[in-house]
Amino acid sequence: xxxxxxxxxxxxxxxxxxxxxxxxxxxxxxxxxxxxxxxxxxxxxxxxxxxxxxxxxxxxxxxxxxxxxxxxxxxxxxxxxxxxxxxxxxxxxxxxxxxxxxxxxxxxxxxxxxxxxxxxxxxxxxxxxxxxxxxxxxxxxxxxxxxxxxxxxxxxxxxxxxxxxxxxxxxxxxxxxxxxxxxxxxxxxxxxxxxxxxxxxxxxxxxxxxxxxxxxxxxxxxxxxxxxxxxxxxxxxxxxxxxxxxxxxxxxxxxxxxxxxxxxxxxxxxxxxxxxxxxxxxxxxxxxxxxxxxxxxxxxxxxxxxxxxxxxxxxxxxxxxxxxxxxxxxxxxxxxxxxxxxxxxxxxxxxxxxxxxxxxxxxxxxxxxxxxxxxxxxxxxxxxxxxxxxxxxxxxxx
Ligand SMILES: [Zn+2]
Numbered sequence: 001x002x003x004x005x006x007x008x009x010x011x012x013x014x015x016x017x018x019x020x021x022x023x024x025x026x027x028x029x030x031x032x033x034x035x036x037x038x039x040x041x042x043x044x045x046x047x048x049x050x051x052x053x054x055x056x057x058x059x060x061x062x063x064x065x066x067x068x069x070x071x072x073x074x075x076x077x078x079x080x081x082x083x084x085x086x087x088x089x090x091x092x093x094x095x096x097x098x099x100x101x102x103x104x105x106x107x108x109x110x111x112x113x114x115x116x117x118x119x120x121x122x123x124x125x126x127x128x129x130x131x132x133x134x135x136x137x138x139x140x141x142x143x144x145x146x147x148x149x150x151x152x153x154x155x156x157x158x159x160x161x162x163x164x165x166x167x168x169x170x171x172x173x174x175x176x177x178x179x180x181x182x183x184x185x186x187x188x189x190x191x192x193x194x195x196x197x198x199x200x201x202x203x204x205x206x207x208x209x210x211x212x213x214x215x216x217x218x219x220x221x222x223x224x225x226x227x228x229x230x231x232x233x234x235x236x237x238x239x240x241x242x243x244x245x246x247x248x249x250x251x252x253x254x255x256x257x258x259x260x261x262x263x264x265x266x267x268x269x270x271x272x273x274x275x276x277x278x279x280x281x282x283x284x285x286x287x288x289x290x291x292x293x294x295x296x297x298x299x300x301x302x303x304x305x306x307x308x309x310x311x312x313x314x315x316x317x318x319x320x321x322x323x324x325x326x327x328x329x330x331x332x333x334x335x336x337x338x339x340x341x342x343x344x345x346x347x348x349x350x351x352x353x354x355x356x357x358x359x360x361x362x363x364x365x366x367x368x369x370x371x372x373x374x375x376x377x378x379x380x381x382x383x384x385x386x387x388x389x390x391x392x393x394x395x396x397x398x
Contacts, residue, residue, distance in 0.1 A: 002027040015091060016040070016068040017140055030091070030138055037140045039065055044087050044141050048148035053080035054217055075190040075212050077219035087153065092136030093146050179232045179347055180208055186357045187212065190220040196228055228364060235358075236340055243354050244340075252329065253322055260297035264312070271308040273302045 014020060014323040017040045039060065046056045057078035058065070067078045068085075090097050141149075178196040185194035189208040195211040197204065204225045212220035242248055278301045281294050339346040358372040 014069075015089075016086065016171075017092060032138070032140060039085055040092055040140050041082055041145075044092075044149050047083075047087060048145060048152060050152070052082045054395060056083050058217035061216060075216060075219050076194050077212070077216035079216040081215070087149055090130065091138055092140045093143070094139030095130050095132055097130040097132055104115065178208075178228060179344065179351070180228075180235060180358075184351055184355075184357055185226075187220060187222050187357045189222040192220065194226070198228075235351070237345075239350065239355065240337050240340060244337050246330075249329045249333065252383050253326055256322065256325065267308050267311050271305055271312070274305045274308070277301055278305070295332050 015030065017033060017036045019033045020026045020028040021031040043056055045062075046059070047053070051059075057080055060078045065078070067076055067082055070076045086092070181194065181196040183193050185208055186192075187194060190210065190212045192212040192215075194205075194208040196208055197214075198206050201207070201209065201214070206228045207225040208228060208231060209223045209225050210220050213222070266359070278298055281298050281301075285291060285294050336346065336350055337395055340350065341347070355372050
């Protein structure tokens with residue numbers, strides 16, 4: 001990798017402002033994309049002239065200027081953080097840096113990504129190499145403009161530090177702190193998550209709002225603002241009344257019965273179909289089709305039939321007694337109902353396990369109405385719990 005980087009070749013994905021120009025197999029180099037470079041220069045100029053990150057994002061979004069590709073599932077558009085990333089990228093100043101990220105495996109990735117086989121993590125600072133060798137080819141921002149931007153950034157940072165020292169507030173991170181923030185409410189217009197705002201925001205406070213409205217100004221027109229306390233209460237009432245209610249439990253129990261019958265029926269049907277085919281092939285044999293063309297097909301089917309027969313003879317997955325399962329479900333539901341409002345952590349976990357992301361779709365007099373799928377996670381855990389009491393514990397707090 002390093003040798004390619006040392007030659008000034010493009011590594012990895014596309015960088016806004018450049019095209020990857022293929023020069024030979026496996027080698028590409030950055031060439032300035034003039035349309036995108038104009039946008040980069042505008043961002044630097046606006047910032048140097050005193051405009052804020054959010055305001056710059058809004059202006060670009062309003063004109064429909066394409067932004068660097070958003071993460072999967074996120075709405076596309078400029079945000080304060082994409083503007084900041086543009087201001088911080090050394091490449092625009094002609095500085096080529098490499099070794100910023102390195103490959104990592106399993107646990108090196110940290111707890112959130114440890115289940116993945118490999119990924120990228122920041123490399124230690126001393127492994128970072130910067131070069132200005134290709135500055136003429138790569139530079140989009142002239143040195144004097146870069147200096148004006150740096151001066152303003154340093155000034156902002158100094159003032160921020162000074163305000164913290166005087167007891168100013170560190171900006172709050174809403175993500176994940178509230179019952180329904182961090183992914184449970186999905187904006188039907190842009191697909192982004194709702195976030196909790198407790199600081200005043202456009203005349204509201206203590207509301208859930210579409211995060212795109214703040215992060216990517218001008219990219220989503222959903223103005224729904226849901227009062228946090230009331231919305232939490234509404235959702236918990238639904239979980240208590242419906243998700244942990246008798247009707248839902250009976251629906252789940254009906255699934256257990258059906259799932260088992262379905263599987264036996266499917267295996268039997270497969271076996272019967274294969275038997276028919278074998279009979280058909282044998283008949284062709286009798287009618288004079290040469291054995292060497294048919295024998296492999298018959299053998300193949302016989303093997304498959306034998307496999308299915310074995311499956312059919314296997315004891316079906318231990319089938320829990322439905323009454324016992326009903327009692328276990330009722331007991332768990334009652335326990336969880338007790339904890340739902342007393343233990344915020346339990347409420348969050350239950351919502352995540354039992355109810356899929358809610359797609360908000362309208363405001364009504366009583367709050368907001370939404371659609372969500374309930375999952376059978378509760379059932380899967382409990383079937384196994386009842387069937388093999390020592391084998392499996394659903395990973396929900398008991
Ligand atoms: Zn939205």
